[in-house]
Amino acid sequence: MPFRQGSARTRQRTVLLVGIVVLLAALVLAVVLASVLTRGKQEVSPKMLKWKDRGTTKNLQEVILGRCYSYVMARYPQVGDKDCLKIWESLKHGFIYKNPCNITPEDYQPLMELASHPIPCNKSLFWSKTSDLAHRYTKSNQNFLTLEDTLLGYMADRVSWCGDPSAPGINYESCPKRSECESNPSSVFWKMASKMFAEAACGVVQVMLNGSVEVGAFRSSSIFGSIEVFNLNPDKVSAVHIWLMHDIGGPQSESCSGHSIKRLKSILEERNFKITCEDNYRPVQLLQCVHNPDHTDCRLCTNTTATP
Numbered sequence: 001m002p003f004r005q006g007s008a009r010t011r012q013r014t015v016l017l018v019g020i021v022v023l024l025a026a027l028v029l030a031v032v033l034a035s036v037l038t039r040g041k042q043e044v045s046p047k048m049l050k051w052k053d054r055g056t057t058k059n060l061q062e063v064i065l066g067r068c069y070s071y072v073m074a075r076y077p078q079v080g081d082k083d084c085l086k087i088w089e090s091l092k093h094g095f096i097y098k099n100p101c102n103i104t105p106e107d108y109q110p111l112m113e114l115a116s117h118p119i120p121c122n123k124s125l126f127w128s129k130t131s132d133l134a135h136r137y138t139k140s141n142q143n144f145l146t147l148e149d150t151l152l153g154y155m156a157d158r159v160s161w162c163g164d165p166s167a168p169g170i171n172y173e174s175c176p177k178r179s180e181c182e183s184n185p186s187s188v189f190w191k192m193a194s195k196m197f198a199e200a201a202c203g204v205v206q207v208m209l210n211g212s213v214e215v216g217a218f219r220s221s222s223i224f225g226s227i228e229v230f231n232l233n234p235d236k237v238s239a240v241h242i243w244l245m246h247d248i249g250g251p252q253s254e255s256c257s258g259h260s261i262k263r264l265k266s267i268l269e270e271r272n273f274k275i276t277c278e279d280n281y282r283p284v285q286l287l288q289c290v291h292n293p294d295h296t297d298c299r300l301c302t303n304t305t306a307t308p
Contacts, residue, residue, distance in 0.1 A: 048164050051100070051174040056161045058172065064088050067155045079117040079151060087114050087155075094185070097169035100162035101181035103188045112192055115152045119145060121203030128224040129210035129217075130245060137208075137284050144206065147197045156193070161185055194223050198231035204239045205232065209261075211279065212247040216260035229267060239274040243281035248292040255279050 057063055068084035094107040125144040127134035138144050147153040162175035162185045176184045207224065209217040219225050232240070244261065246252045254260060256277035268275050280297075289298035 048171050051176040053175045053177040054160055055173045055175055056170050057159045060161055064155050071151050071154050090114055095163040098163040100176050100184050103183050103185050105192055108192050119200040124201040124205045126224050126228055127208045128222045129213050130208045134208045137287055152193045194227045195231050198228040202236040205237055206241045208243045211244040211254045212250040214253050217254045218260040218264040234272045240268055242277040244279050248288050248295050248297050
């Protein structure tokens with residue numbers, strides 16, 4: 001009997017050891033197969049799409065969050081509580097893992113709603129081909145706000161982003177230009193933000209245009225000419241003041257009586273807006289003269305005319 005019991009125990013140990021060896025062998029095989037399959041997937045995974053514009057801004061999340069917190073806590077705390085983390089997540093979900101030529105307004109609608117805030121009446125300043133001058137003016141005169149002075153515009157100003165269907169879902173190497181596809185992340189974002197900015201305007205609004213460009217101060221293809229001007233609300237906006245600025249020492253290609261300004265006036269009149277136009281609005285021209293104090297235009301500074 002003792003001999004038979006010992007033999008049974010030996011067989012049990014043998015079976016147990018064989019089972020452990022088989023299990024270990026199966027685990028090793030599984031790990032090897034997983035490694036081979038993973039390597040194979042990596043080798044055939046699609047590469048990032050190539051575009052002509054700069055890629056997504058490095059550390060985009062930190063940039064957007066930092067600007068959001070700076071805006072709502074330091075620059076304009078009067079806009080009230082804004083959930084900057086939700087705003088970032090909403091922006092990210094609008095483009096990550098998506099083909100950057102297939103972005104739709106619906107992709108950004110949650111972001112627009114989260115980041116929107118009222119614009120005080122009489123403070124809206126629109127611009128076209130006068131970006132640097134308009135923003136220098138709003139920095140020196142807190143009575144006016146451009147789109148880039150709103151939360152949406154402040155976060156996105158001079159920042160780029162786009163997604164890609166392949167991992168990691170964000171393309172840091174290149175993004176499409178508008179000429180490559182209209183429905184790219186940047187174009188769709190700025191069109192929606194511009195529309196919302198125009199819809200929020202009330203009271204007297206200002207428009208700063210460039211009278212030194214040869215193509216005409218008012219262009220129907222610009223953001224202002226194609227979106228903002230048509231989304232001003234006649235029931236909220238009492239008048240539109242056009243400031244037609246010329247470069248100091250530069251060409252005066254167009255005045256308030258020019259052909260493109262007449263076209264703008266016609267569009268605004270059809271929508272029942274009161275309009276004035278002024279060549280070289282004096283406060284803005286004085287700002288231009290900071291960099292050109294000895295120029296004839298700055299010494300005289302009397303070449304301003306206002307027309308109804």
